[in-house]
Amino acid sequence: MTDLLPRDTPVQLIDETGSAHADKQYRMPASDTLREAYRRLVEGRRLNEQCTALVKQGRLAVYPSSHGQEACQVAAAMALGDGDWLFPTYRDTVAVVGRGVRPADAMVMLRGDWHAGYDPAVYGVAPQATPLATQLLHAVGFAHAAKLRGEDTVVLALCGDGATSEGDFHEAMNFAAVFHVPVVFLVQNNGFAISVPLARQTAAPSLAHKAIGYGMPGQRVDGNDVAAVLSVLTDAVDRARAGGGPSLVEAHTYRMQPHTNADDDTRYREREEVQQWIARDPVTRMSTFLRDAGALDDEWQRTITEGAERLASDLRDAMNVDPELDPEDLFRWVTAQRSPQLEEQWELLRGELDRDRMATSEGGAR
Numbered sequence: 194m195t196d197l198l199p200r201d202t203p204v205q206l207i208d209e210t211g212s213a214h215a216d217k218q219y220r221m222p223a224s225d226t227l228r229e230a231y232r233r234l235v236e237g238r239r240l241n242e243q244c245t246a247l248v249k250q251g252r253l254a255v256y257p258s259s260h261g262q263e264a265c266q267v268a269a270a271m272a273l274g275d276g277d278w279l280f281p282t283y284r285d286t287v288a289v290v291g292r293g294v295r296p297a298d299a300m301v302m303l304r305g306d307w308h309a310g311y312d313p314a315v316y317g318v319a320p321q322a323t324p325l326a327t328q329l330l331h332a333v334g335f336a337h338a339a340k341l342r343g344e345d346t347v348v349l350a351l352c353g354d355g356a357t358s359e360g361d362f363h364e365a366m367n368f369a370a371v372f373h374v375p376v377v378f379l380v381q382n383n384g385f386a387i388s389v390p391l392a393r394q395t396a397a398p399s400l401a402h403k404a405i406g407y408g409m410p411g412q413r414v415d416g417n418d419v420a421a422v423l424s425v426l427t428d429a430v431d432r433a434r435a436g437g438g439p440s441l442v443e444a445h446t447y448r449m450q451p452h453t454n455a456d457d458d459t460r461y462r463e464r465e466e467v468q469q470w471i472a473r474d475p476v477t478r479m480s481t482f483l484r485d486a487g488a489l490d491d492e493w494q495r496t497i498t499e500g501a502e503r504l505a506s507d508l509r510d511a512m513n514v515d516p517e518l519d520p521e522d523l524f525r526w527v528t529a530q531r532s533p534q535l536e537e538q539w540e541l542l543r544g545e546l547d548r549d550r551m552a553t554s555e556g557g558a559r
């Protein structure tokens with residue numbers, strides 16, 4: 194029974210100073226894997242910075258940044274095989290891109306459109322979910338179906354600390370455990386649900402402790418240590434694939450930026466607290482580790498920095514082209530048949546659009 198309980202301290206393979214620590218249970222990933230993880234961390238950080246800038250330029254409606262959480266994002270994508278599925282939230286764009294989705298396509302939803310921007314079936318990535326914890330139920334249902342079909346698909350479902358207070362979280366965990374579903378839940382505990390701190394979210398010793406209540410193993414991991422997150426997730430994914438059932442991983446990390454561009458985080462947290470997390474940054478930690486191990490030199494750093502710059506400039510180019518959107522698509526494609534209510538809403542919107550068009554053409558004629 195006690196093997197369902199998480200450790201008292203989160204699993205860590207590389208500490209804040211970039212030094213490696215042997216663990217009795219979890220193995221350090223191979224050197225090539227760590228180099229690839231670092232390349233992805235650098236790209237992920239650049240992507241977060243670029244998207245935040247695109248919001249300021251009015252090119253994106255909103256961007257919930259995973260700045261500071263890139264180790265979780267990168268490890269989530271790398272822990273899965275080609276046939277596996279990821280069920281992400283609005284904050285998990287870097288993980289979505291890690292599965293092969295083009296950044297510009299991943300941005301379609303955040304710019305504003307009726308669809309996810311990519312074909313989920315091509316990448317094994319469900320649309321990024323905005324309603325909290327709903328994706329956990331979808332993930333469990335999907336994994337259950339895969340199991341019934343005799344497939345060896347594993348599903349990785351992501352959520353935040355705040356989402357663990359939702360009823361959907363409970364239902365997903367319980368169903369997954371009772372039906373021994375091949376799903377891994379990764380909770381990125383970044384300390385906040387917008388302005389609500391973790392202490393107001395749960396009285397449990399940790400979020401990973403919730404797992405034993407459902408009858409599945411829980412584990413805690415340093416969410417800013419990409420080696421540890423990858424190792425713990427890979428272990429959980431392998432176990433699920435081998436028929437060992439679901440598990441819950443809590444990654445301890447921190448949201449370095451406001452919740453979104455619409456949030457002022459100076460109103461609910463001290464600057465000193467944010468500053469303290471800079472020392473635990475997942476990207477610099479990995480670069481120190483690799484440099485000390487002789488696995489990162491200036492030339493390779495330049496190469497991957499240039500790669501990240503290309504990714505950012507391709508994204509800028511794509512986002513600087515105005516999309517051609519037909520507002521009726523929202524009504525055309527979301528349901529097979531329009532209900533009278535939807536028809537009424539479309540008529541209202543059409544009237545507004547017509548008035549708008551007329552006002553613009555009159556303005557132009559003057």
Ligand SMILES: Cc1ncc(C[n+]2csc(CCOP(=O)(O)OP(=O)(O)O)c2C)c(N)n1
Pocket residue numbers: 284323324325352353354355356357383385386387448452
């Ligand atoms: C069902 C539901 N209730 C409320 C919201 C509004 N909301 C959006 S994000 C958020 C905070 C979520 O916090 P957390 O789960 O910790 O994820 P994080 O944003 O920190 O990644 C809330 C309350 C929502 N999207 N869905």
Ligand SMILES: [Mg+2]
Pocket residue numbers: 353354355381382383384385386387
């Ligand atoms: Mg949170």
